[in-house]
Amino acid sequence: xxxxxxxxxxxxxxxxxxxxxxxxxxxxxxxxxxxxxxxxxxxxxxxxxxxxxxxxxxxxxxxxxxxxxxxxxxxxxxxxxxxxxxxxxxxxxxxxxxxxxxxxxxxxx
Amino acid sequence: xxxxxxxxxxxxxxxxxxxxxxxxxxxxxxxxxxxxxxxxxxxxxxxxxxxxxxxxxxxxxxxxxxxxxxxxxxxxxxxxxxxxxxxxxxxxxxxxxxxxxxxxxxxxxxxxxxxxxxx
Numbered sequence: 001x002x003x004x005x006x007x008x009x010x011x012x013x014x015x016x017x018x019x020x021x022x023x024x025x026x027x028x029x030x031x032x033x034x035x036x037x038x039x040x041x042x043x044x045x046x047x048x049x050x051x052x053x054x055x056x057x058x059x060x061x062x063x064x065x066x067x068x069x070x071x072x073x074x075x076x077x078x079x080x081x082x083x084x085x086x087x088x089x090x091x092x093x094x095x096x097x098x099x100x101x102x103x104x105x106x107x108x109x
Numbered sequence: 110x111x112x113x114x115x116x117x118x119x120x121x122x123x124x125x126x127x128x129x130x131x132x133x134x135x136x137x138x139x140x141x142x143x144x145x146x147x148x149x150x151x152x153x154x155x156x157x158x159x160x161x162x163x164x165x166x167x168x169x170x171x172x173x174x175x176x177x178x179x180x181x182x183x184x185x186x187x188x189x190x191x192x193x194x195x196x197x198x199x200x201x202x203x204x205x206x207x208x209x210x211x212x213x214x215x216x217x218x219x220x221x222x223x224x225x226x227x228x
Contacts, residue, residue, distance in 0.1 A: 042115075042202050043153070043218035087152060094212070096142075097217070101152040 002026045006088050011106045012078055015051045020086050028046035028093020033035045034062050034073045035087040037102065045088055046073070075105075081106045111137050113196045113205050115129045115220025123228055130223045132203030138183040139205035143217065144176075147200045193227040200224050219220055 004024045011017040024032070032051040035043035049055055049064035049071060061074040073086055088100040112135040122128050129139040131141055133188055140161050145153040157178050165178035177189040186205075201224075204217040 009112045039224075040200075040224070042204075042222045044219070045216045048216065097155070099155075103149075 002089055002092065002098050003041050004090060004098055006086075007098040008101070009104045009106065011108060012075075014078055014080060014107055014109050015109075016078050017074065018078060018105065020075070020088075020105065022071045022100055023089045024069050024071070024088070024098070024100075026090050026092045029066060030091040030093065030095055032062075032064055032071050033089045033091070033097070034060075034071075035089065036087045037087055038060035040044050042083055045087075053086045080107050080109070088108070111207065111216075111218040112149070113139075113203065113218045113220040114202050115223055117223055118221055119224045119226075120225045121228065124194055125192055127189055127191045128225060130164055130225075132186045132205070134184045134205045134218075137205075137207045139186075139207065140183060142180060142190050142203055144160075144178060144186075144204045145202045145204065147169055147202060147222075149196050151202075153202065156188075186228075187224070190225065193225070195217040195227045198227045206215055 006022045033048050034046040036046050037043040048064035049062050054063045059076045064071045069071040085104045087102045089097045091097055110154045114135055116131050116134045142159045143157045146156050148152050156165045156171045157166050159178050159180040160181050161180050167173045180186040200221040200222050203220040
């Protein structure tokens with residue numbers, strides 16, 4: 001079956017750096033997405049990786065290793081507003097999005 | 110950027126009634142729209158894929174007669190929860206992708222979601 005694993009919850013300190021990991025097992029691979037979702041709101045797009053390596057976008061970076069079925073989202077200079085759930089999603093060979101359960105990130109002052 | 114409008118944001122209804130949720134792409138044509146359900150502290154669960162002008166494709170375990178989906182135009186899809194029961198209470202979210210290929214970072218744009226509470 002298809003599976004995406006991410007930690008359920010993580011805690012970090014304001015101003016610090018946090019890495020959220022995502023491992024996947026899917027039937028085929030056509031890209032990996034990271035979304036941010038604040039409580040009670042819809043997800044918003046953060047990043048997209050289809051080739052191995054690091055994609056940097058401001059304070060957020062996302063890394064992909066297709067051979068390892070692994071990605072991470074790196075958040076730098078954490079701010080209180082970064083407290084949210086972070087969803088990892090993989091597009092499989094049928095171009096269906098398979099969603100992880102999300103990682104709830106708690107930022108402490 | 111692409112915007113998807115979803116309405117209503119919150120709805121409370123009595124058990125046995127039907128509720129319609131609208132999803133509109135405001136500044137782009139969406140040949141495909143997706144309907145998700147999300148229970149508290151859980152991830153998104155795809156309910157159905159809606160293609161303009163054709164019948165929706167439902168995921169396994171989703172009752173097509175209970176969750177009616179209509180995608181009559183390139184900018185509007187509706188989800189009707191028929192004969193709603195308390196267990197249908199959930200956060201329903203639509204998303205859309207722009208007309209064209211699925212290759213590349215064809216990003217899904219999400220609506221703001223509709224929180225349904227069935228009493």
